Amino acid sequence: MTTTASTRLARLLGLVPYLIENPGADLHRTAAVFGVTVAELVDDLELLFVTGRPGRMPDDLIEASWEDGRIHLGNADEVSVPVRLTRDESTSLLVALDYLASLDPDRQAAIASTRDKIRTAAGLQDERPSIDVGVPELDRELAAEIRGxxxxxxxxxxxxxxxxxxxxxxxxxxxxxxxxxxxxxxxxxxxxxxxxxxxxxxxxxxxxxxxxxxxxxxxxxxxxxGSGAGAGPDESGTAVTLALAPAAAWLADELDPLDRAHDTHGPGTVTMTLRVLSDTWLTRLLLQHGRHVLAVSPPEAADGAISAIAGTAPGADDSHVGRD
Incomplete structure (x- = not known):
């Protein structure tokens, strides 16, 4: 079985604290604990002879002996502390757990317990998280109906x-x-x-x-x-393409476009194609979010919004309320 360098490093970082806590550990039992053969474990122990603090002097390196079938380590105090999750690693796990909780509400208790243990291990239990994760809520009754x-x-x-x-x-x-x-x-x-x-x-x-x-x-x-709920066999209407600035990129998720492309007008921009059946609806959309629309195709699709701004078309009095 091929062992990657990262896998071996992780094993060594766990091996040293284990052997410090269990002086004289049995060679065969230790191999079983770490899921390796005795030969692989001996190879790891031999590597410890050239491992230690910077300087590479004899008294800087870890000492190991196992000739009698019992493993003894020395000069390993500085690497004997168990490996801890970093703040970034802990945060990533907490984000993943929030996602899992939204997918499986029936396991909220187990997920909450795991989250608390990670926060405690990372020393985050008394601090506010640096990242607030907002997973969209899902109506439980509707979700149960759909899943059933x-x-x-x-x-x-x-x-x-x-x-x-x-x-x-x-x-x-x-x-x-x-x-x-x-x-x-x-x-x-x-x-x-x-x-x-x-x-x-x-x-x-x-x-x-x-x-x-x-x-x-x-x-x-x-x-x-298919391309979404807005696309069906009804091919009436007009296909309108809008290029959106990053501040309005969320509209591509809200409006269920026929097609979309990312970064077409720079990083974070989105170009989406909609099938528009109502000129009034498009006018209202452009009046609300026009400052974030970089391009419209065909250009005449924006005529209603331009006229509305001049006060000559329906929709001129529509309130310009958006999520921007």
Whole structure:
């Protein structure tokens, strides 16, 4: 079995404290504890002879002996302290645990216990975290409904709001799964649209069990799942492409675009293509977020917003309330 340098280093950093705490440890038992052969353990012990404090003088190096089948270490006090997680490593683990807690609410107690142990081990229990992690909340009843339908392969009747059309739609879907990518999505086969779709959970207004026809097998390639809930067999409307500054990049998650590309106009920018069925809706969008829109294609799609600013088109009195 090939051992990487990082794996061996981690073992050595654990081996020294173990042997300091267990003087005269049995050679074979120690090998079993660390999951290596006796030959590998002896190789590690031989490496300790050239390990120690900078200076490389004889009294700076670790001493080890094991001829009688018992392991004894000397001059190893400086590396005998067990390895501790760094602050960055602890923070990364805490972020990951927050993510796991959002995925599996039924294990909140176990995850909370693990989080407390990591904070204590890292010395963070009495300090405020340097990073506040805000995992999007998920309605537990709706999540249970979706997960239950996905597990059973049954359908749901949902009322779904499509922001790009400013429309509340009724759909019959067979859920596949829930996933978190910036916000919660339900991947499902949409019987109404006739294809695989992704639905923003925040836009699901209601869900109820239904007797739906069997959905086809799940696609083997995520690309086959379609471009989102806003895209269906209805090809009416106008395709409008907006290039967004970083401050408004979140709109690409909110509006369920047909397509998107990143860093097209510089770092952090997003270019998205929407199918727009309402000129009034697009005018309102541009009035709210136009200062962060770097480009519009086709250019005439912005005419309504330009006229509204001049006070000659509907929407001129709309309140410009956004999340900027």
């Amino acid at each position: 339908a996905a597990a059973a392969g049954t359908g749901l009747d949902i009322r779904y709001y499509v922001p790009s059309r400013d429309e509340l739609t009724a759909r019959t879907v067979t859920p596949r799964s829930l996933r978190l990518t910036g916000q919660w999505y339900m991947d499902a086969y949409c019987h109404t649209s006739g294809g695989e779709r992704s639905f923003a959970v925040d836009n699901i207004r209601s869900a109820a069990p239904t007797t739906a026809p069997a959905a086809p097998p799940a696609p083997t390639d995520e690309a086959d799942a």
